[in-house]
Amino acid sequence: DAKTTQPNSMESNEEEPVHLPCNHSTISGTDYIHWYRQLPSQGPEYVIHGLTSNVNNRMASLAIAEDRKSSTLILHRATLRDAAVYYCIPPGDNAGNMLTFGGGTRLMVKP
Amino acid sequence: DAGVIQSPRHEVTEMGQEVTLRCKPISGHDYLFWYRQTMMRGLELLIYFNNNVPIDDSGMPEDRFSAKMPNASFSTLKIQPSEPRDSAVYFCASSLQGLISNQPQHFGDGTRLSIL
Numbered sequence: 001d002a003k004t005t006q007p008n009s010m011e012s013n014e015e016e017p018v019h020l021p022c023n024h025s026t027i028s029g030t031d032y033i034h035w036y037r038q039l040p041s042q043g044p045e046y047v048i049h050g051l052t053s054n055v056n057n058r059m060a061s062l063a064i065a066e067d068r069k070s071s072t073l074i075l076h077r078a079t080l081r082d083a084a085v086y087y088c089i090p091p092g093d094n095a096g097n098m099l100t101f102g103g104g105t106r107l108m109v110k111p
Numbered sequence: 112d113a114g115v116i117q118s119p120r121h122e123v124t125e126m127g128q129e130v131t132l133r134c135k136p137i138s139g140h141d142y143l144f145w146y147r148q149t150m151m152r153g154l155e156l157l158i159y160f161n162n163n164v165p166i167d168d169s170g171m172p173e174d175r176f177s178a179k180m181p182n183a184s185f186s187t188l189k190i191q192p193s194e195p196r197d198s199a200v201y202f203c204a205s206s207l208q209g210l211i212s213n214q215p216q217h218f219g220d221g222t223r224l225s226i227l
Contacts, residue, residue: 043204043218049215101155
């Protein structure tokens with residue numbers, strides 16, 4: 001199983017960019033990197049995923065290191081609504097169907 | 112579009128009672144997952160189904176826990192008898208295909224279970 005390392009918490013100012021790092025040094029060559037977030041009192045919410053190249057969607061961007069041992073989730077302009085726990089997740093089992101959630105990074109956004 | 116629907120949202124019951132949690136996945140999704148979240152252990156996968164068939168139940172804590180999926184639009188997670196340590200938020204999620212096809216999982220709002 002690929003293991004991930006994320007900072008426990010980060011702080012950002014509203015409307016500033018946020019870079020959330022994740023180390024996944026044991027990831028295999030075929031594992032996609034998934035990011036989810038969990039807002040207070042809600043279930044986790046899919047954010048973005050990628051394999052080798054950088055990815056963009058309406059919520060965020062994902063920058064993946066060339067050696068794939070780390071990735072960075074980028075929120076281009078943080079809003080108060082982005083305050084959540086962000087989970088970086090490579091697939092967990094051999095069939096690749098399990099999401100294994102670690103501790104995540106708690107992002108606090110200051111007005 | 113309706114997302115994953117879980118019921119009840121909150122459940123408080125006394126230890127020893129049977130508890131049944133319900134989940135309606137998103138229509139057309141082939142995979143259904145049950146997770147449990149506690150402060151101590153975070154989010155843990157309990158069991159998942161593919162086309163109504165249980166595929167991996169290695170996360171189910173013990174025989175007191177059972178899950179069924181009688182059809183594509185309904186699943187239950189049952190605890191009998193319940194114990195205070197079962198208190199947690201239970202999430203159901205569904206996906207169009209497995210992660211190996213890189214389909215995201217869509218989560219419900221969870222059931223907050225308190226066993227007194």
